[in-house]
Amino acid sequence: MSDKEAEFREFVGTQMEALRGLAYLTCGDWQVAEDAVLGALARLYVKWGRVENPQAYARSAVVRAAIDETRRPWWRREQSHGDALPEVMAPDEILNVDDRVHLRQALLQVPVKHRAVLVLRFLEGLSVPQTAAALRCPEGTVKAYTSRGLDTLRRILGAGLSIDERVEARHEAV
Template sequence: MAETRRDEQFSEYVVQRRTQLRRIAYLLCGDVHKAEDLVQTALMKLYVAWPRVQRTGNVDAYVRRILVNSGIDESRRPWRREEAGLEGLDPQAGQGPAVEDRTALMDALATLPLGQRRVVVLRHFLGMSIEETAGDLQCSPGTVKSQNSRALARLNDLLAPQFGAVGGNDR
């Protein structure tokens, strides 16, 4: 009976958060297929730890950390460095900014080092605080600030001609 309740609670969480997790994973890795793999990995790890994580009460932070760490692990594997060969078969994204704008943003994000990209995704796409971002990335708030500052300067250089100045202040 307890096992059934556990599965129901887990399934309910997945239904509520799967779309958000896919978006986070996509922003972290820049590829729809890799993002789906990251989400699947995160959900498998979450299921194993579900009773413990649910008791602590911060399931979202735990899953974000899994996504970030799994993304790091996958980026270190040499066979993952190959480019996808099925051009044009990615599913269409939902409504949002124009395709050209999304493409420019994703191209600019792809130029950032992984650490800076992760900080930008957590801070600006997910709206996390400096302290929350530092906790998820297991680094100091100062590192988050410096990585964010460098990333925003780089994004500003790349995107300002098309969109105007971007960025924010983390002080």
């Protein structure tokens, strides 16, 4: 095994879970998210050693791949079990599970691109320019999507939703 491949394996080992979660939040399906991660990391393997910031590249590639997965025409899309057995919110003694299901359903109501912007900005902590670069779209689009995505979430989750001041402050500094 070459040094490069060893580095790549180490990178995948440490980043795959985070990337899987990122993809899931973007596309709303674990299996689709895994496929997106696999495809994105396979592309990164080919370019490994030539990519300046592998983490940023992987994040951007995974989010775009997850968005693309949701755009596939139905005849090219694998039908996941999640589609066949949709998660239905049900009372549960464990409050966290209830919250998670509720939140996931709320997120799924946000358009996929808006959702990707929210995930990159408020989960990954990217600035507007960084998010724009990752999604290859204008900064104005990122701002608009952020605003609309937050509006949608607030409408579903209630006015109590706030954004992370620390993250916001970091964004402002960039």
